[in-house]
Amino acid sequence: MLPYGISNIGSNLVIKSGGRLIALDPVTQVSADLIFVSHAHFDHLMKKVASPVIASKETIELAEARGVKISAFSQELDDIRLVDSGHILGSRALIAGKNETMYTGDFAGRPRGFLGKLEPEHVKNLIIESTYGRKEYAFPSIASVLKIAMDKISKAYDRGLGVSLHGYTLGKAQLISYFFKAWRPLIFDRRVENINKIYRRHGITLPEPDYVIDEPAELPNGPYIYVAPMGQRVNVSPVSISFTGWAIKGRNSSLPISDHADHDELVSFVKAINPENVVTVHGFDREFAKELRKEGFRAQAFGDQQVDICDFM
Numbered sequence: 001m002l003p004y005g006i007s008n009i010g011s012n013l014v015i016k017s018g019g020r021l022i023a024l025d026p027v028t029q030v031s032a033d034l035i036f037v038s039h040a041h042f043d044h045l046m047k048k049v050a051s052p053v054i055a056s057k058e059t060i061e062l063a064e065a066r067g068v069k070i071s072a073f074s075q076e077l078d079d080i081r082l083v084d085s086g087h088i089l090g091s092r093a094l095i096a097g098k099n100e101t102m103y104t105g106d107f108a109g110r111p112r113g114f115l116g117k118l119e120p121e122h123v124k125n126l127i128i129e130s131t132y133g134r135k136e137y138a139f140p141s142i143a144s145v146l147k148i149a150m151d152k153i154s155k156a157y158d159r160g161l162g163v164s165l166h167g168y169t170l171g172k173a174q175l176i177s178y179f180f181k182a183w184r185p186l187i188f189d190r191r192v193e194n195i196n197k198i199y200r201r202h203g204i205t206l207p208e209p210d211y212v213i214d215e216p217a218e219l220p221n222g223p224y225i226y227v228a229p230m231g232q233r234v235n236v237s238p239v240s241i242s243f244t245g246w247a248i249k250g251r252n253s254s255l256p257i258s259d260h261a262d263h264d265e266l267v268s269f270v271k272a273i274n275p276e277n278v279v280t281v282h283g284f285d286r287e288f289a290k291e292l293r294k295e296g297f298r299a300q301a302f303g304d305q306q307v308d309i310c311d312f313m
């Protein structure tokens with residue numbers, strides 16, 4: 001059974017705090033007093049959100065741009081605080097009660113460009129994402145990865161070749177736009193630019209593109225930088241680089257820049273908080289919980305439990 005007030009309704013994670021039942025990033029319909037939406041990635045967002053929502057205003061705007069309208073929301077309540085988790089624009093972790101329970105949502109373990117990281121705060125119960133909770137996922141420094149990318153781009157420009165840079169449309173593509181702003185001409189895919197506009201409205205200094213295109217067929221000849229969605233075929237340009245944490249295990253056309261904490265950052269985050277209970281969610285949740293138990297923490301994976309909400313109500 002999961003610790004204090006943490007449980008599930010179906011596949012959704014819920015906590016009980018201050019007499020409220022709070023659903024954390026539910027992906028299916030759930031009956032709760034409050035729904036927390038940590039950020040606007042689709043794996044954390046229902047298609048239709050009914051109950052009162054707690055989320056940042058940036059998340060609400062990004063969700064709406066992606067077709068999910070949320071009418072009633074608050075950014076904080078008397079006994080619930082949201083703190084920046086550094087993952088993408090507007091991403092938040094939730095702290096319920098007087099430092100009772102923290103749910104991290106997706107979070108970054110290091111600053112990148114205009115994004116920060118989630119700072120540890122002491123809580124009794126920690127619900128932590130564990131996307132990269134396996135030892136082999138230790139990311140190199142951002143500076144060293146950018147140097148490799150800049151070298152590849154320089155070589156391509158010397159040969160008169162265009163370069164496409166791929167990342168998730170929301171989040172990574174904005175970081176790419178920021179990191180590679182000095183290269184011209186700078187071409188953005190329209191879906192990327194639509195999200196970039198929202199970032200600019202919230203004060204993030206993203207470069208203006210020289211062109212915005214709908215299809216790779218519109219790419220010019222000669223050197224250029226094309227910022228494109230992850231899913232798009234990577235051979236649209238003579239040189240292509242994808243940016244993802246999974247590049248640690250991947251092909252050499254991809255480089256490891258992630259918006260998640262890597263394994264070592266996850267471990268130091270838990271140690272810095274030193275909670276009484278840890279619940280791991282997403283990715284290598286079982287492996288990571290096991291490792292934390294070896295380190296002396298009372299930890300279990302959300303995926304391991306089978307309790308129903310009735311067990312603790």
Ligand SMILES: [Zn+2]
Pocket residue numbers: 039041087106
């Ligand atoms: Zn995410």
